Amino acid sequence: MIRYSWRSVKNNFWSSFLVMCSLIAIFIAGPVSISALFDIQAKVDDNIQVYARGSYDILIRSSNSKTEV
Structure with missing residues (x-):
């Protein structure tokens, strides 16, 4: 069986x-892209925490302190 497989690989070298x-490209690109997605998600979460206004901020603010956006 191994001899048959080896002969098949030799005969179809370019397709093999x-x-x-x-397969090598898939196994390298998969983890790299997943790592990049997790990194982007962490950056988005950090930006939301830094720049977000909560409902508490809107409720406490006086009506005279409105700013144009």
Whole structure:
């Protein structure tokens, strides 16, 4: 069975090479993209915490302190 597989890889070298390169690219790109997504999510959460106004802020403010946005 191993001999048959090896012979198949030798006969179809380019297609086997492309499949192996595709698998390597998928296994490298997957974790990198997931890591980037988690990093972006953390940055968004930090920005929301820094720049967000809560409902408490709106309720406490006096009616004369309105600013144009």
